[in-house]
Amino acid sequence: MTQTPPDNLETLRKEIANRYQTLSPRLKQVASYVIDNPNDIGLETLSVIASRCNVQPSTIVRFAKAFGYRGASDMQRLFRNEILSASPAPSYSERIRQFRKRSDEVDWLSPHNVLHDFAESNIIALEHLREVVLPADLEKSVELMHKAHTVYLAGVRRSFPVAAYLAYSLSHVEKRAFLLDGVAGMTSEQSWMLGPEDVVIAISFRPYSDDTAAVAERARANGAPLIAISDSRLSPIARDAAVCFEIKDAEVRQFRSLTASMCIAQTLVISYAYKYGAEKPKIGDERR
Amino acid sequence: MTQTPPDNLETLRKEIANRYQTLSPRLKQVASYVIDNPNDIGLETLSVIASRCNVQPSTIVRFAKAFGYRGASDMQRLFRNEILSASPAPSYSERIRQFRKRSDEVDWLSPHNVLHDFAESNIIALEHLREVVLPADLEKSVELMHKAHTVYLAGVRRSFPVAAYLAYSLSHVEKRAFLLDGVAGMTSEQSWMLGPEDVVIAISFRPYSDDTAAVAERARANGAPLIAISDSRLSPIARDAAVCFEIKDAEVRQFRSLTASMCIAQTLVISYAYKYGAEKPKIGDERR
DNA sequence: CCAGGAATGAAAAATATGTTTCACTGCGCA
């Protein structure tokens, strides 16, 4: 038990984070809830907080005592004060006005602004994506994956994360998937084995990688169906593809995002899993 | 006594204003206090509100009843709800819950529906992201990366794509970056070299990987600053982090997305590049 | 000046809330 109960929210947060590992399971539940829903702690009664954490009221008291307070009320007082000091009760219009002002003052170079721009343009890219992708392409891809003995993933450089994600998540829904990752420069050695019973998902964007194009070419030569994720139907990998997803990803200051590509990848995996995959993708998954 | 108790703060305000003249002196006192200190009404107990108005607790009850509520508690609930809904906008979990409800109504998810849902929840996640990330955290991270001799990336399984992306794009803006990728199971062998002059970016989500946690622990032991990208401040890697980005990524049918994490990763790289990075991409190189 | 009734304060009663206790479970360890 702590000797010095934290007297402001920030230090309490840190203290909880530090000691989280050492807490008992129930106290961990409470800890997460306290961190995630500070308002509730201040506003609701013990029993409703308790039921929201799936815990007994007494556990909340134990939690508070574990952090040095004399009781749960003691701790709640802290959160109430925080609410009181955080919102000096200005009117709504006042708050809106202040928010506007703040975002106008931001200098355009700050990281925060980069984040804002990035989030914004990713959002636009996602909205675009769901409009232009043809349902038939998705269904066809799912069928190809289903019929395939093995799914091979090809993608390097900027596209590598997408390929890696696909390899990881497909194998987690119990679809045999291999990443042609070119470790030790073995991409071509890895791809001789492609056959008509497999499927290749190749991901590549301008300027197209020779490696990935070679895999696509090998797939064509060996009769393996190809699903292409690319920025143009004219790209080297799209040429002989059974399905081609033409993805326009967001671009901020010359940096292209991967959001839309990742979104398509995830959609493929989930659609596959939903239709054919193992029902339980993960074990030990904690729910809130 | 009013038949219809106002069910939101705005109408209650109007109602009070309308009837103010007709109220008894004590009720007028209460009325002014209620108008001026809405937070107190929600947060404090009747007796402290009463004493702040120089009034008896019973008067507060009378006031509430005069406006149609069944008791003072009834009226207080209104103010609490107002505080809950006003402070952090609709919370992320709330928005997700609402979205879930909508998409649950479609019982069979075609691939196209999956895409739609995925795009939608990624958008929500991105909107949430840009609201909760602290500019100071971004700036601090950029400074840490700048001062570091080398940036080490740790992330496995689902987080691997993010780490891979960071390694790739950082080295393309001429920042020395290595992926602790555990090829040949060498993660721990790779991480002994971390030192105070470096920085580690560790990415891990529930259920947390022991490998990544070990790297974080090693970073701490060796005095290397740590930037954590995780889903909770309570995660093993967040404990000793100099900066922790708490990312709530989208989740559709148990599958968690990477959109928000990727967005943060990209923001870090671009912000770094903008402030310190090489001005021009290398000739003939893929756009970053 | 004196009813009569609304408004008020004080305190009792009712209720809700927070805290403590205790018995039980599951687990590590001799």
Place this chain on the structure above:
DNA sequence: TGCGCAGTGAAACATATTTTTCATTCCTGG
């Protein structure tokens, strides 16, 4: 196997808070 102990849930208990009651005050109209 049995002991001891930390962790937990349920319920008893104590406290705080709200609501009601009732006696008193204050004002108004006859």
